[in-house]
Amino acid sequence: MQALKRLELTLTGNPGPAQAAKAGTRPGGRSARVRTDVVAATLSELTEKGYDQLTVDAICHRAGVHKATVYRRWGGVDGLIADALALSADQPWPIPDTGSVDEDIQLLAREVYDTFTDPDLRTTPTALIGAALRSDLGASALSAFFTARHRQAAEVVTRAVAHGQLPAHVDPVELVRAATAPLYHRLFITGEPLDERAAHRAAAAALLAARAGLFDATTP
Amino acid sequence: MQALKRLELTLTGNPGPAQAAKAGTRPGGRSARVRTDVVAATLSELTEKGYDQLTVDAICHRAGVHKATVYRRWGGVDGLIADALALSADQPWPIPDTGSVDEDIQLLAREVYDTFTDPDLRTTPTALIGAALRSDLGASALSAFFTARHRQAAEVVTRAVAHGQLPAHVDPVELVRAATAPLYHRLFITGEPLDERAAHRAAAAALLAARAGLFDATTP
DNA sequence: CAACTAACGCGACCTGGCTCGCATTAGTAT
DNA sequence: ATACTAATGCGAGCCAGGTCGCGTTAGTTG
Secondary structure (H helix, E strand, C coil): CHHHHHHHHHHHHCCCCCCCCCCCCCCCHHHHHHHHHHHHHHHHHHHHHCCCCCCHHHHHHHHCCCHHHHHHHHCCHHHHHHHHHHHHHHCCCCCCCCCCHHHHHHHHHHHHHHHHHCHHHHHHHHHHHHHHCCCHHHHHHHHHHHHHHHHHHCHHHHHHHHCCCCCCCECHHHHHHHHHHHHHHHHHHHCCCCCHHHHHHHHHHHHHHHHCCCCECCCC | CHHHHHHHHHHHHCCCCCCCCCCCCCCCHHHHHHHHHHHHHHHHHHHHHCCCCCCHHHHHHHHCCCHHHHHHHHCCHHHHHHHHHHHHHHCCCCCCCCCCHHHHHHHHHHHHHHHHHCHHHHHHHHHHHHHHCCCHHHHHHHHHHHHHHHHHHCHHHHHHHHCCCCCCCECHHHHHHHHHHHHHHHHHHHCCCCCHHHHHHHHHHHHHHHHCCCCECCCC
16 A cells, blocks of 8 residues: 555656556656646645545645636546546556465555554555545545556465465465455544554464355365 | 334335424424435435446436535535435344344344345445445544444443353453454455355454453453 | 737636525434 | 424535536647
């Protein structure tokens, strides 16, 4: 989840070339600059003021861009959130590789815990995910974001299967999801605080279930 | 979760007396009628048109109440959603009691699955929970709702512990939560569809973890 | 370098969510 | 019954969010 924070830094730091360009469009310097500036401004405003106080005017003022431009390209606040998530999903992600699956999975859950309990790190991802849940467009982007994230992290499991540390037919994505899902559930559905035990428990339970054959991809 | 549907039926069916009255206020007939009418209208509008098309005007028109009344008592759409959830949390809930914890927990997860896959049942709870995630006020109400729900369902576990079907120190609420959380996670965070396997898997994994001592309330 | 045009800047305008002050209705008390 | 007062009804009005048409800027092409 720390990539969300890194995204903000990246965007505010250097403009850089366009990440993705559509066909027939103009990928040149200005459009790309506007995009990064606006998305960065969105994340900053979101982090500082929260979703409820988030206003397109403030974003435009901070990014030095006109209101109509934002509404034309993004359609509104929800589009901005979705785009921010889309950019985050493209970011590369460090995956633990300690040699032990158990440790790797624990570290995966642990990273989520660390991110969302650190007062400095938590603000942006918390606000961003919370904001994404507030619209259908954002929810779709969030779904895509997690799909990409889980796909990346699943490497931990496939590696372990290859090394014989886990049963052959275990579904990698399902295991990763099981190890982190309880944390997100607490954070955004039931609104309970996160503690270290919850992170450890989630990872341990996921591994237990995997070894019991509950995540077998083959059996219906 | 079916209580959410039942709530709608109850409210649209009969006005009934006031459920809860604050001190110093006027619990009499009209205020209570207005409350049930407005909340019922909110759920109906939410179910039919979805959150994005939800407008206070439409709710007022349907409930036969003036706009200012709604804004005064509920403050806005988020307050209406929160109140609807508060009423739902008060509803009594049927808890499975088959004699076997494993079956009971499976049924708990199964009920969630059934509710959110049945086209008739799913609409209202889906829209209501989705709407609750769209505001801080709604999120708080949702948190309270799940707390109440889990507390009720935890009886299944305490019963099992008393009968020696589960280790003595297992945290009842934690087990219930683990058995249903993955389903809500799929529905509202990652946006994946629900299948029968996911429900079965969630329940089985939760029981497995409980028996492995992961949900022990005593150990830090 | 010159023509072309996608994308942006600008400001007026409009829609609708939300508020405010006062009149009216209907529970509540004596 | 009568007086009292929450709570609602009512409509005017405010203002932020969002739109539209046109002029301007700046990539892109030849």
